[in-house]
Amino acid sequence: MIAFDANMVLYIIEIVIGGLLVGVGVHFVxxxxxxxxxxxxxGVGTGTVQLAAGSGLTGLLSAGLMMSVTDNIxxxxxxxxxxxxxxxxATMIVGNWVYIYGVGVPPCSAKVDxxxxxxxxxxxxxxxxxxxxxxxxxxxxxxxxxxxxxxxGGSLIYYALMSINENPGLSGFFxxxxxxxxxxxxxxxxxxxxxxxxxxxxxxxxxxxxxxLVASLIIGIFAVLITGGA
Amino acid sequence: xxxxxGGGESKIDKTKLMMYGLGGGVLGIYLTHVLNTxxxxxxxxxxxxxxxxxxxxxxxxxxxRVCSYGIGTGVPSIGLMAMGMGLVAAWFGxxxxxxxxxxxxxxxxxxxxxxxxxxxxxxxxxxxxxxxxVLMTLGGAGAIVLIGLSVAVSGEISYPLILSSVxxxxxxxxxxxxxxxxxxxxxxxxxxxxxxxxxxxxxTISTGALAMFAAGLASLATIxxxxxxxxxxxxxxxxxxxxxxxxxxKRDSSGVVGTGLLPEGGL
Numbered sequence: 364m365i366a367f368d369a370n371m372v373l374y375i376i377e378i379v380i381g382g383l384l385v386g387v388g389v390h391f392v393x394x395x396x397x398x399x400x401x402x403x404x405x406g407v408g409t410g411t412v413q414l415a416a417g418s419g420l421t422g423l424l425s426a427g428l429m430m431s432v433t434d435n436i437x438x439x440x441x442x443x444x445x446x447x448x449x450x451x452x453a454t455m456i457v458g459n460w461v462y463i464y465g466v467g468v469p470p471c472s473a474k475v476d477x478x479x480x481x482x483x484x485x486x487x488x489x490x491x492x493x494x495x496x497x498x499x500x501x502x503x504x505x506x507x508x509x510x511x512x513x514x515x516g517g518s519l520i521y522y523a524l525m526s527i528n529e530n531p532g533l534s535g536f537f538x539x540x541x542x543x544x545x546x547x548x549x550x551x552x553x554x555x556x557x558x559x560x561x562x563x564x565x566x567x568x569x570x571x572x573x574x575x576l577v578a579s580l581i582i583g584i585f586a587v588l589i590t591g592g593a
Numbered sequence: 594x595x596x597x598x599g600g601g602e603s604k605i606d607k608t609k610l611m612m613y614g615l616g617g618g619v620l621g622i623y624l625t626h627v628l629n630t631x632x633x634x635x636x637x638x639x640x641x642x643x644x645x646x647x648x649x650x651x652x653x654x655x656x657x658r659v660c661s662y663g664i665g666t667g668v669p670s671i672g673l674m675a676m677g678m679g680l681v682a683a684w685f686g687x688x689x690x691x692x693x694x695x696x697x698x699x700x701x702x703x704x705x706x707x708x709x710x711x712x713x714x715x716x717x718x719x720x721x722x723x724x725x726x727v728l729m730t731l732g733g734a735g736a737i738v739l740i741g742l743s744v745a746v747s748g749e750i751s752y753p754l755i756l757s758s759v760x761x762x763x764x765x766x767x768x769x770x771x772x773x774x775x776x777x778x779x780x781x782x783x784x785x786x787x788x789x790x791x792x793x794x795x796x797t798i799s800t801g802a803l804a805m806f807a808a809g810l811a812s813l814a815t816i817x818x819x820x821x822x823x824x825x826x827x828x829x830x831x832x833x834x835x836x837x838x839x840x841x842x843k844r845d846s847s848g849v850v851g852t853g854l855l856p857e858g859g860l
Contacts, residue, residue: 396667410667532760533684536769540680544709547666547674552717555666574716578709585701586681589688 370526375583377523382545382579384516386571389415389549391509392451393502393559398494402466405473405495405502405558407458411550412543415513417454419542422447422514423535426521430531440518447514448507455498455506462497470497474562480504495558505559517542527587537586544582545575603790607654611730614651615699618644618737622695626750635748635816639823642805645741645772646830649801650794652734652776657793659727660780664719668784671731672777676769678705678728679735687740687752694750699736706732731776738772742808745823748816758815767811771804792841799838802831 392414395406407414425446429439462468471488472478473495478485480501489495498506520541524534552571553564621644628637652675660668679702686698709732710725744750746768747758759765779796780788809823843849 410670412666412670412673416673530756530760532763532765533756536760536765537681537684539769540677543673543677547670547677548709548712548717550666550670551664551713551719555664555670570716570718574712577716578712581708582678582681582705585685589681589685 371587374523374527374587375580378520378541378583378586379576379579381516381519381523382541382575382583383572384512384519385415385419385542385545386516386549386575386579387568388509388512388514388516389546390553390557390565390568390571391505391512391560392418392557393455393498393506393509394550394556395558396556399496399556402462402468402496403493404556405471405497405499406556407454407498407506411553411555411557412546414451414454415546415550416539416543418447418451418510419513419517419546420539421450422510422517423521423538426514426518427531427535430522430525436519436522439522440515443518443521444511444515447517448510451506451510451513452503455503459498459503466496468496470499470502471495472499472502472558472561474558475501479561501561502559505561508560513542513546516545524586528590533589537589541579541582541586544578548574548578603654603658605654605790605794607658607730610651610654614648614730615733615737617647618651618734618741619695619699620644621647622737622741622744622750625744625748626692629749635812635819636822638745638748638812638816638820639805639809639826641741641745642808642823642827645738645745645775645805645808646798646801648734648737648741649772649775649804650797652731652738653779653797654790654794655727655730655734656777657780657784657788657790658723659721660784662721662723664721668781669773669777671728672773674709675706675728675731675735675776676739676773677735678702678709678732679737679739680769681705682732683736683739683743686736687743687750687755691752692750694752695737695740695744698740699733702732702736703729704732706730734776735772738776738804739768742768742772742804745805745808746812746815746820748812748819759811762811762814764808764811764815767807768804771807775800775804787845789841789845792838792845795834795838795841799831799834802827802834806831 393406398404400408422443426443429442682702683698687694706728710728806827812820
């Protein structure tokens, strides 16, 4: 039956913060969708949700591993964030190998004239008829930050749920459920593609923050009421 | 089902599909529970699987309605979101509602869906007129699929039993992914200017049958040989519907010819 106590407010807040981190993290991940898969747009050639889910699930795994040895929230969240960052970076670097050595295109961005980090000029490297290709330095750094936020968010949700129901399977899948809802809302906000924090679409973050806040709050309220025991 | 080739028009009304989906899904889940508890066996678990197929058809039709607006993120995103909302709602329903759990879960999932659709339209400003209604349908479909497949594995509506036989064993992963693919794959595979509703929906029946088949395999370990019935019925529906689907593919394509293998040295 439903039992409500003061701790639940804390757990709901943790879930909401986690959902917000996931929603904002999606905006950092360089995702190019189908055009990027054909090396005609900057970013990793798949959908936002697949990328976010890939890094988020790895984050959950590493958070779960850490949770089996300690219940220190900081260690768990950091462990989840690092796991997601490693997954994100592995995806981007392997993607870049394919773009550079397989397709034969230099990584470059069409949204800025100079890479904000390396200061390299971008337009000379863009193939005619495309809007950039590969994952340039700025997008790579941005993607790593995205992995950090997504992984931290996912593991924070997992931690909150684990504190309530103490069932790893249940908490893990709820975390995935809350994670995908926030990731999809955020990816609607960027209409499926973004290059990273230098992309003009990044300015839409406040809208995603509002939407993810409300959505995680509502889902969080229901999620904390679910008991894990028999 | 009509045989004339159309161009993305809906020949079957959405309210009718929703009625069949919700009704069929709930009926399947409860028939499984009631018949299994009365007879004390697990032989009727396949009925929940049949209910899932009805719900999947409802969800897949909703996916095809919203994706024709061009959501920009790919079809899989909306199917996964449906399962995400459905998962939390379904488990909430099961954990507080006892036998009434599935109905509570489905109702809350539909509420989530409507609400997220409202957020997408009002805050994200997607301005897709059918968004609220479609996400509501999808949330309900997601919850029915999750509860239905879980009940097919566990044999009855009982939260502790579902926890021990579906969640703790890890079959929830199979159910989650097989269920979301059943909803999102058909439109993803059939989309395009020549998409027809009957072809997409027949394809949905086949993917739903595969999800039922997967749940059946999982149930072999939980309810024993009675799960074989779910496996066999799932496989038969899959074969039948896939043959029908291939027929419709041939109807809608300009021509299907066998080209044979590449000749020696052809590469």
